[in-house]
Amino acid sequence: MIKAISIAETGYPGVTKITADGWDGQVLRMSYATCCKWIASSAQLQQAGVYMLYADHFDRATHGNQLYVGQSGTIGQRLGQHDGKKVFWTAVMVFSSAGDWMNVAYTVNIERQFIKWAKHANRYELDNRNVGREEYLGQEDQARLESFLAGVQPVLRLAGIDVFEPNMDGTFSYSFPNKVTSQLKILNGSPTPAVTILAGSRIFGLDQAKVSQANLNGVAHDDAGRIHTFHESVDVTLDGPESILKLFDRPVASWKSRSGISLMATLTALHRAA
Incomplete structure (x- = not known):
């Protein structure tokens, strides 16, 4: 070492x-x-x-x-x-x-x-x-x-050189074909990464029962379009990978960084490094 x-x-x-x-x-x-x-x-x-x-x-x-x-x-x-x-x-x-x-x-x-x-x-x-x-x-x-x-x-x-250090301010985006866009970011790294859903995100296909159970504040639901819209000025944080996986029906791989790396791959890498 x-x-x-x-x-x-x-x-x-x-x-x-x-x-x-x-x-x-x-x-x-x-x-x-x-x-x-x-x-x-x-x-x-x-x-x-x-x-x-x-x-x-x-x-x-x-x-x-x-x-x-x-x-x-x-x-x-x-x-x-x-x-x-x-x-x-x-x-x-x-x-x-x-x-x-x-x-x-x-x-x-x-x-x-x-x-x-x-x-x-x-x-x-x-x-x-x-x-x-x-x-x-x-x-x-x-x-x-x-x-x-x-x-x-x-x-x-x-040496204080950060080229390979995980960027906790980096966002992960996902756009559904009808231009419903959501953005997430990792709030902190290890040992239990938390993921924040950025204010204004619109996510298609979430299970309303799971959203209600998660007690997320400021989330509006369009039942006909199956779209959840998050508060325009308040981010929503999910503590721990279990909460993230429980809420999202689609694989967490749907959200990707600008480099094309999925949220799941990043969370897995952070878990291994912990």
């Missing part, structure tokens, strides 16, 4: 390196402006790695919150190809091995996992058009990959 990290300046101004005892990986972090200079210098990495281009603003809601995950066998050269083409990024992180073992067979699998983590976090808008691909690894190589991946999230968490 990783309990401490080291953040140090490298030999190139503006590039910091994050490492941890017991983890055979490293993260280089720098701004967009520094990256443009770094990739043109002799300091750039010639080895394989995975990178993230992302918008690191103090106000992401206003200035954008996109993220792109990529990989390459020659990481410095690949980053140079993005300059001027992806205009949203203000910062970059480069993930590579501390030793000299990482190659493209590893990086394509790491890229795929990073995309998956970022989608589940529901924090950034992914600029990736696909989910990446898998490359076969032998038993020893697979074990090394899993060991590397196991250290990534703890290292970033200790």
Whole structure:
């Protein structure tokens, strides 16, 4: 288990390196402006790695919150190809091995996992058009990959980097074909996640008897259209997954984040992490 990290300046101004005892990986972090200079210098990495281009603003809601995950066998050269083409990024992180073992067979699998983590976090808008691909690894190589991946999230968490941290303000939406739209969000994480139905949501097909039993305030029912409309200014919170599953007739998978991850998958992931 990783309990401490080291953040140090490298030999190139503006590039910091994050490492941890017991983890055979490293993260280089720098701004967009520094990256443009770094990739043109002799300091750039010639080895394989995975990178993230992302918008690191103090106000992401206003200035954008996109993220792109990529990989390459020659990481410095690949980053140079993005300059001027992806205009949203203000910062970059480069993930590579501390030793000299990482190659493209590893990086394509790491890229795929990073995309998956970022989608589940529901924090950034992914600029990736696909989910990446898998490359076969032998038993020893697979074990090394899993060991590397196991250290990534703890290292970033200790460094205060939130790219893979679940976004509790992210919403999950569901629209019935007749444009009846509802939005939910996870109020808190573990050990018992609560889900809030946002004010103004309109949900089709709820069982009126179950709604009445749940004693939900400010919910109007259109019996003919089978639509429940929630109060325009008051959110409704359901405590615990059991309450959520009991109320909704449709699978909780109906509500999905902007990344396409279902509410059920998110609740399951939070339960496993608890």
